[in-house]
Amino acid sequence: xxxxxxxxxxxxxxxxxxxxxxxxxxxxxxxxxxxxxxxxxxxxxxxxxxxxxxxxxxxxxxxxxxxxxxxxxxxxxxxxxxxxxxxxxxxxxxxxxxxxxxxxxxxxxxxxxxxxxxxxxxxxxxxxxxxxxxxxxxxxxxxxxxxxxxxxxxxxxxxxxxxxxxxxxxxxxxxxxxxxxxxxxxxxxxxxxxxxxxxxxxxxxxxxxxxxxxxxxxxxxxxxxxxxxxxxxxxxxxxxxxxxxxxxxxxxxxxxxxxxxxxxxxxxxxxxxxxxxxxxxxxxxxxxx
Amino acid sequence: xxxxxxxxxxxxxxxxxxxxxxxxxxxxxxxxxxxxxxxxxxxxxxxxxxxxxxxxxxxxxxxxxxxxxxxxxxxxxxxxxxxxxxxxxxxxxxxxxxxxxxxxxxxxxxxxxxxxxxxxxxxxxxxxxxxxxxxxxxxxxxxxxxxxxxxxxxxxxxxxxxxxxxxxxxxxxxxxxxxxxxxxxxxxxxxxxxxxxxxxxxxxxxxxxxxxxxxxxxxxxxxxxxxxxxxxxxxxxxxxxxxxxxxxxxxxxxxxxxxxxxxxxxxxxxxxxxxxxxxxxxxxxxxxxxxxxxxxxxxxxxxxxxxxxxxxxxxxxxxxxxxxxxxxxxxxxxxxxxxxxxxxxxxxxxxxxxxxxxxxxxxxxxxxxxxxxxxxxxxxxxxxxxxxxxxxxxxxxxxxxxxx
Numbered sequence: 001x002x003x004x005x006x007x008x009x010x011x012x013x014x015x016x017x018x019x020x021x022x023x024x025x026x027x028x029x030x031x032x033x034x035x036x037x038x039x040x041x042x043x044x045x046x047x048x049x050x051x052x053x054x055x056x057x058x059x060x061x062x063x064x065x066x067x068x069x070x071x072x073x074x075x076x077x078x079x080x081x082x083x084x085x086x087x088x089x090x091x092x093x094x095x096x097x098x099x100x101x102x103x104x105x106x107x108x109x110x111x112x113x114x115x116x117x118x119x120x121x122x123x124x125x126x127x128x129x130x131x132x133x134x135x136x137x138x139x140x141x142x143x144x145x146x147x148x149x150x151x152x153x154x155x156x157x158x159x160x161x162x163x164x165x166x167x168x169x170x171x172x173x174x175x176x177x178x179x180x181x182x183x184x185x186x187x188x189x190x191x192x193x194x195x196x197x198x199x200x201x202x203x204x205x206x207x208x209x210x211x212x213x214x215x216x217x218x219x220x221x222x223x224x225x226x227x228x229x230x231x232x233x234x235x236x237x238x239x240x241x242x243x244x245x246x247x248x249x250x251x252x253x254x255x256x257x258x259x260x261x262x263x264x265x266x267x268x269x270x271x272x273x274x275x276x277x278x279x280x281x282x283x284x285x286x287x288x289x
Numbered sequence: 290x291x292x293x294x295x296x297x298x299x300x301x302x303x304x305x306x307x308x309x310x311x312x313x314x315x316x317x318x319x320x321x322x323x324x325x326x327x328x329x330x331x332x333x334x335x336x337x338x339x340x341x342x343x344x345x346x347x348x349x350x351x352x353x354x355x356x357x358x359x360x361x362x363x364x365x366x367x368x369x370x371x372x373x374x375x376x377x378x379x380x381x382x383x384x385x386x387x388x389x390x391x392x393x394x395x396x397x398x399x400x401x402x403x404x405x406x407x408x409x410x411x412x413x414x415x416x417x418x419x420x421x422x423x424x425x426x427x428x429x430x431x432x433x434x435x436x437x438x439x440x441x442x443x444x445x446x447x448x449x450x451x452x453x454x455x456x457x458x459x460x461x462x463x464x465x466x467x468x469x470x471x472x473x474x475x476x477x478x479x480x481x482x483x484x485x486x487x488x489x490x491x492x493x494x495x496x497x498x499x500x501x502x503x504x505x506x507x508x509x510x511x512x513x514x515x516x517x518x519x520x521x522x523x524x525x526x527x528x529x530x531x532x533x534x535x536x537x538x539x540x541x542x543x544x545x546x547x548x549x550x551x552x553x554x555x556x557x558x559x560x561x562x563x564x565x566x567x568x569x570x571x572x573x574x575x576x577x578x579x580x581x582x583x584x585x586x587x588x589x590x591x592x593x594x595x596x597x598x599x600x601x602x603x604x605x606x607x608x609x610x611x612x613x614x615x616x617x618x619x620x621x622x623x624x625x626x627x628x629x630x631x632x633x634x635x636x637x638x639x640x641x642x643x644x645x646x647x648x649x650x651x652x653x654x655x656x657x658x659x660x661x662x663x664x665x666x667x668x669x670x671x672x673x674x675x676x677x678x679x680x681x682x683x684x685x686x687x688x689x690x691x692x693x
Contacts (some may be wrong), residue, residue, distance in 0.1 A: 005512045012504050120525040124559035131536045140504075140536045213501045214525045222501050257505030262495045263468040265505070 004269060005258055013254030014247060015143040018150025021246035022205035022224050024230040025154050025239050026198035032174045032237030033194040035094060036086055039101040041227060042107040042220025043082075044199055048074050048206025049215050050112055054125045056210075063125065063210045064145070071203035075172045078199025079192055087191075105220070113217040119215040128211040142212040149208050152241045161239060170194060174237065226253075229273050237285030243286055248272070301671075317360035318353070318619045320459045320609065321380030323373055323391040323401055326365035330393050337391070337415075337602040338363055339591045344606035344637075354613050359606075362386055368393070379406035387619045388413065388656060389533060390605055395419030396470075402430040411625045413609060415601035418546070419474065423655040431628045431654040433605055433641055437546060440568050441478040443660035444519050444544045445486045447566070447674045451542060458541070463492040463515035465530060467522055472498075475521035475546050488688035491515050498523060504534050511539040520545040527567070528558055535561055544568060544662070551663040551670045560663045564686045569663045571597035571641065572672045574680030579636050600640060607637035608648065629654070642678050 023045060031039050051070050055061040061069075079107025081104065089096045130141035161167035172180040173190040181187045205223075213219060230249050234241025249269055276284075292296060322341055324334035341361050349358045362384045366373035373392060380386045381404065388499065389405050389414040392398035398417040398643040406429050407410035414419060414422060414432040418440060423432050452459040464479050466472035483490050492513035494506040507530060522530060522545045531543060544566055551569035556562050573584035573595055583603060587595040611634070613619040615627045633648040641648065644659045651657070662674035666681060 002512045005508050008508050009505055014506075016502070034672075119554065120431065120528075122528070122557050124557060129532065129535050131538075138537050214529065216525075219501075254505055258509060263497050266497060 005257070008137055009254040009258040010251065011137055011139060012143070013251035014252075015139065015147045016254065017246040017250035018143075018147035018154075019205050019209055020150075020223070020226055020250055021154040021243050022150045022201050023227040024234070024242040024246050025157055026201045027227050028231045028234065028237055028239060028242045029157075029194055029198045031231065032239075033170065033191060034082075034086060034097075036097045036101065037094075038198075039098065039224070040081070040105040040108065041101075041202070042222075042224030043105040044074060044077065044220075045202045045206055045209075045223055046112065046215075046217065046220035047108055048079070048203045049210050049213075049219060050116065051203075052210040053121060053123060053215055054205050056125075060098075062124065063207050067204055067207035070207050071200050074203035074206070075196040075200030076173070078195040078197075081199065082192060082195035086195075109217050109220070116215075116274055118216060120216050122214050123210060124209050140212075142208070146208040146212070149204060151243070153204055154239070154246075157197065157201070158239045158243065166190075166193065226269075229269065231272060233276060233283055235285040238283065238285040241283055241285035248276075309625040313624060315353075315357045317358045318355075318613065319360050319362055319384060319386040321364060321377070321384060321386035321389045321391075322361050323364045323366050323376050323380070323389065323397075324364070325368045325393050325397075328368040330368050333598055334365070336593060336596070337598050339593065340587070340599040340602035343587070344603045348610055350604065354610050354619060355617050357619075359610070366392065366397050366401075370394075370396045373397035374400040374404050376409075377401045381405075381408045381410050386410070387613075387621055388609060388624060389624075390415065390609070392417060395422060398422055399425075402427050409625075410621045411612075411628055413605050415605040416598065420478070423653040427654060431623055431650050431656070433608065433648070433656045433658055434570055434601060435658050435660050436464055436655060437478050438482075439658075440546045440660050441475065441482045441519070443568055443662060443674070444479075444546075445482050445488070445549055447544070447568075447662040448517055448542060448675075449486070450674060451683060451685060454683060455560055457516075459516040459518075460488060461491045461513070461515045462488050463494070463510040463513055463518045464490060465494050465496070465503075465510065465518055465520040465522065467498040467526065468495045470496060471546075472521040479519050483603060496522075496526065500525060500526065501529070503530050504537075506530075506531040507539065511537055513558065514540075515541065517542040517544070524552055524554060524602055528555065531558060531561060531565060542566060547597070547660070552596070553669075555665060555670075556668055562668075564664060564666065564684045566662055566664045566673070567670075568660050569597050569670070570658070570660060571595075571600040572661055572663050572670055572680070575642055575661060575672045575685045576678045577640060577642060579640055583640060606636060607635055607640075608633055611635050611638050 002051050026042050027038060030036050048070050050065050051073060052066045055066040055069060056063055085100050086097055089100060127141050133137040161170060169185050172185055173187050177187055226249055230242055230245040234245030252269040252272040257265035260268055323434055324337055325331050326334045345359050345361050353359055362380055364376035364380055366376055377389060388411045392401050393416050395417040398414055399422060402412055406427050410431045416434050418437040420436045420438050422468055448459045462483055464476050466476040480490060492510045494509055496503055496506055518541055527545050547568045547570060551567045584595040587593050587599055612624050612627045616623045628650055639648050641658050642661060643657050643658055648656055661672050663670040664673040671681040672679045673681055
């Protein structure tokens, strides 16, 4: 096989990691802070994409600019989700919260299905067909920007958690919620901020994804399974792990598609996942960041 | 009390009278229509039901079939072979239909065909493309839609025309197919046709339907140096493939076996849509007597944009009418004999594109219908091939064959 095909696959894999990372760090943060496995993560991303789509088709707003609306909107949705559904169940067994998020995902999917129908929708902006070239290699503009924004935000979140006061407080709440509360930390505030950040990041992902994919009420599924794999791969609750995990996943996916014949390529990330788990059962990293 | 009694009487009369008067009329010719009215492909089923109903109303307004009204009995197969077979049994056994039509997914069509064979009822198939529907020795199944082999032939013949027109040969072919039965069956047909037309297959790539990323597949196809891509992909996958080819600056003809890519939704691609091509069974501008009129009628009465499924449903209804009128009988065995031997002459039964004269079924029950190549021109799909049916000339602007 030509080395250009493999080199191109490496580029694609790394570029895809940015968006995967955005979805995964939110998931890992929610788990770290609240111990909630959010099954509605994919559907919340899908809702963000439909908002982006609506802003574009109704007002002609460029999808990247629509992040200014979509991110706060989803952050708000995250807070509502936490306050109205997750918080009342905080004392219940973890399965109850898991089932609630599963229910939310079904509701969101069917509401969008009822409003927009099952037809595929897409938006057509110049950036969607633009690309940068380096010799034989092609860097599709949407994927390159998605990578820069996604990785930028993930690393930003990592530095935020690592070096700011709010970050330290958040990590404290993750390590021991009761002890944090006893030492004067407003844990409730930490949880609200975490929910807003985790879901708000999906808004960012939605804005950068919309020009490169087809929207349907089930589009969230395309990203839910990879997000879970990345989060578990990187170590549950670890932001740093999610960033590295998304690169590993992206590369295994794109190289698998090129090196393994037919649709068997889909298996490569899953085999890689199982193998890594056998070697490191708790993921690549431990801890909050 | 009196008023209650009066209204009760009125209700009894309202319910009973139409039934009584209906009994006095000629017994209707009942035909069972098995289409997907729920499930994945329900939107297609709902559209063709409207088309069948339109044809039924017209026929009945003009005196019915042999003086008897035509009555379609609709059943929903949900895209599932077992449901299709069960509904076919019910229609023949309980509803006493004289003939069957419909189905969409090839698997369902085969299941219904088995029932038709056992129950000795003629079954008219206006949709499914799997070759084996008319290659299994079924005596009661008659298909007006061309089999997938004919679709693939159309692709190769069109490419030959396009190569000649552009002066750039198309010798190397890449196959891109989804990994289900449809994609794999089509890939086999493409390989066989490539041998027949002396073309070289340089890449065979598959993907999982609904994939949001085809970069790996298109990259490998690009590296193979293919002059054209022949595909089995659904509308959204087709659009994704074309976008990816565009980003990779790999501009080649891309043709997929008609699964709705010749569809208004395709124009979401914007500028990229212009001059792209696709295979289809019917387009409104096809040079057939009555085609434009039918498209206008569908738009006016059904408020629908006509497509191949609607046109085929409409035409097959008139085909059945003609078959039942030849021997002035809608008895299943007589209609079957007529279908097997008759050359159909009415304009509406011939509203589907054919090769070599009016519509006729061969010994396998396959009609002599052909496939069109449509091209996106100025925001709508027009027929550019075959030349004798084309409504517009073929353009080569969007893709340049063999421009390495």
